[in-house]
Amino acid sequence: MLIQRPKGTKDLLPEDTFKLQYIEEKIKNVLENYGFGEIRVPVFEHTELFQRGVGETTDVVQKEMYTFEDKGGRSITLRPEGTAGAIRAYLENGMANRPSPVKLWYNMAMYRYENVQKGRLREFHQIGVEVVGASSYLADVETILLGKRMFDALGIKNIKINLNSIGCPKCRGEYQKILKEFIGKNLDNYCDTCKSRFEKNPMRILDCKEEKCKKLNIGAPKMIDYLCEECQTHFNNVRSALNAQGVSFEIDSNIVRGLDYYTKTVFEFINGKNGLTVLGGGRYDGLVQELGGTYTPAVGFATGIERLVEMFEEANKDLLQEKTPNLYILSVGNEENKKAIQIAEDLRDNNIYVERDLFERSFKSQMKYADKINAKFLLVIGENELITNKAKIKNMSNGEEIDVILDSKNILNIIK
Secondary structure: OOOOOOOOOOOOOHHHHHHHHHHHHHHHHHHHHOOOEEOOOOOEEEHHHHHHHOOOOOHHHHHHOOEEEOOOOOEEEEOOOOHHHHHHHHHHOOHHHOOOOEEEEEEEEEEOOOOOEOOEOOEEEEEEEEEEOOOOHHHHHHHHHHHHHHHHHOOOOOEEEEEEEOOOHHHHHHHHHHHHHHHHOOHHHOOHHHHHHOOOOHHHHHHOOOHHHHHHOOOOOOHHHHOOHHHHHHHHHHHHHHHHOOOOOEEOOOOOOOOOOOEEEEEEEEEOOOOOEEEEEEEOOOHHHHOOOOOOOEEEEEEEHHHHHHHHHHHOOOOOOOOOOOEEEEEOOHHHHHHHHHHHHHHHHOOOOEEEOOOOOOHHHHHHHHHHOOOOEEEEEOHHHHHHOEEEEEEOOOOOEEEEEOOHHHHHHHHO
16 A cells, blocks of 8 residues: 555645745845844754743644654654744854844744644744844834735735734733633633633633634733833834834734744734735744743744745746756767767756756657657757767747757857
């Protein structure tokens, strides 16, 4: 029986990866223009990193992580998100000594055991950014503008930006008392997960996906109404600066984000067509300290590549065409094949995509193959071509044939 891939994973075939490479290159160019450097961290970490960093009361930690014991009895987890690992690397490698802020980006596979649906897999990929060391609202604004520019670079227009503030530990503590009073009246009717979160982190209850819990949360007090003066000023400055740049956004007081490390500004980019979140992030001023460093403010976001690809394809129909050979060299016979190899390698030295026969097929079979792979030009090398050192190059789109000396430089001038 054929062994199949695990549920929630996907094979990326050549017709998929060339699109990914285009998208990733576009985004990389934007990130480099903002001064970000790429970081790559291990695919697995000690489980404690995510328990402390992401938060024990989150869905990610409670329900979705791939956790196992290694042969040394250590608890290991496949990374479910990128920020905790990036900050662990920031601390472990002494990056706090670098000029601040430190700007990092990553493009990595993540792993979560969750319900498989369109655009959401158990092995999925994210591009994320982290700006570590800047406490000012200006870092929040820069990060949101960066996210917007990424979508602009990909020609994706139908995006809504939603904004919220979830305060700091100071004002959040007061708010949670009021929230617990609201939830406590109906706590028996909430799901078991929400009940377990009631004492430790009642704000997580607002993020519950259960329909009955969503209904019970209607009319709940909003964090945005209980911000301290510092958080309110910070949030007002973010909104004012975005307005000054002509960036449209809406205030959505229901944005909590599914990870415990967020503080103050949180935001989501929404696909205007189907309402799905395609980018999410915010400020996380306490995470560096939680993972063993000194207090260091930070802000960042992540976007899921699978959903990004879907949106890109919808917005750019027929923009991308799979790369086809500039030239197919048809040859039959040992000496002819040697010449074909030499010319092909010379042209590849000049960054030209060349294909040639690897099966010792007949003339007719090679002609059919060149047509199937949509080669732009065809060069035939036979016995007569070797003797005269002259050949013909055929333009496969219009049938035109051009005489050429059998030399890579002359061939290059024609097929470029």
